Amino acid sequence: MQLGVGVIGTGFMGKTHALAWRNVKAVLGGVMGPVPVPELRLLCDTPADKAVAMADQFGFAAATSDWQALVRDPAIDVVSITTPNGMHHAMAMAAIAAGKHVWCEKPMALTLAEAEEMADAARARGVVTMVGYNYLKNPAFTHAQRLIHDGAIGRVVQFRGWVDEDYQADPELPWSWRAKLADAGLGALGDIGTHLVSMAHGLMGPIASLIADMQTIHETRPLPDGQGRGVVENEDAAAVVLRFANGAQGSMVISRAAWGRKSRLGFEVHGTKGMIVFDQERMNELQLYQNEGPKAEQGFKTILTGPAHPPYGEFCPAPGHQLGFNDLKVIECATLLRGIAGLEAAHPDFGDALRIERVIHAIADSARNGGSRVHL
Structure with missing residues (x-):
């Protein structure tokens, strides 16, 4: 069975989707079973000459500058949406109405109401969806989940998370x-805090309530034409105190203006018998502390991912040789294909991602109301 693929957008995430669609067959051949084989049929961007050039570079059969034409095309079975945030809702709703499966980057939409509409429409139409939380596919992260599930650090009692970058510093x-x-x-x-929330959910379960504060560090920026400065209407940073449904405490700090940080997405999970620590800037390593054995010999140990942490071995047979960001998108793409084939639930789908969206909007609501507690 073949699956016609259409990708909208050719920027940072558009290229990662194109690479994932091209490379996923190498992973699927090893462990993913009988799933549809993707065909790169149509690439969309503007202007038209850019779309043509990028289609040639990425290996797509054809190009268009009309995203609506891509969505309507009967040769397209699944649509990748990698455009700026404000376009996600309209594109996803049109694709769902046309009966297409959808792979959309985060955040789902500008507002919670739009995200809810997307999730409801996908469920009603019966299409398979996926949202781009690729860090959840890291073998180091999924191993952390297994350790927690197996009780390696006892009962989890606290989550501390951070996500810092300097692209707006x-x-x-x-x-x-x-x-x-x-x-x-x-x-x-919306841009990076969603990733941290996705990790918190994956490790600790749902968030029950929170208290938050936000800050716009640079309130104006120079306009591109050099004629004055424009107002920055959204937040550069946020800090959150959490309570999870399982009773554990938590905290998160988020900044897009943290000089020197490139992809410092990480966490500590504290348990009654130990601790797990992870930092995405060292994405192939996991730190584990367990209160076992003689006190004089206890300390953190570094778990370096390898073939023992699937699906690492589908990319490389040698431990320590490292997976990368684009490999995580390939794993994500494989999960979507398995979902379309009915072999497993595609996770996180629009319903899963909606729960993440509810958290980030609750953070904003709390901050705007003086740090009042918001229950989810």
Whole structure:
């Protein structure tokens, strides 16, 4: 069975989707079973000449500058949406209405109401969906989940998470769509905070309540034409105190203006018998402390991912040789294909991602109301 693939967007995430669709067969051949074979049929971007050039570079059969034409095309079975945030809702709703499966980057939409509409439509139409939380596919992260499930650190009692980058740290960086509520929605929360929430959910379960604060560090930025400065309408940073449904405490700090940090997405999970620590900037390592044996010999140990942490072995047979960011997108793509084939639930789908969206909007609501507690 073949699956016609259409990708909308050719930027950072558009390229990662294209690479994933091209490379997923190598992983599928090893462990993923009888799933549809993706065919790169149509790539969309503007202007048209850019779409043609990128289609040739990425290996797509054809190009268009009309995303609606891509969604309507009967040769397209699944649509990858990698555009700026403000376009996700309209594109996803059109694709769902046309009966297409959808792979959409996060956040789902600008508003919680739009995200809810997307999840409801996908469920009603019966299409398979996936949202781009690729860090959940890291073998180090899934091993952390197994350790917690197996009781390696006892009962979990606290989660501490952080996500810091410096792509908005420079106050003279020109104003862009990322600073505008109508185009980006939430700022650091929507762009990178969602990833941290996805990890918290994956390790600790649902968040029951929270108290939060937000900060816009650079309130204006120079306009691209050099004529004055534009107002930054969303947040650069946030801090959150959490209570999980299982009774554990938690905290999160989020910043897109943290000089020197590139992808510092990480966590500590504290348990009654030990602790797990992870940092995405060292994405092939997991730190584990267990209160076992003589006190003089206790300490953190480094678990270096390898073939013993599937599906690492489908990429490389040698431990310590490292997986990368794009490999995580390949694993994500494989999960989507298995979902379409009915072999497993595609996770996180629009319903799963909606729960993440509810958390980031609850953080914003709490901050806007003076740090009041919000129950989810």
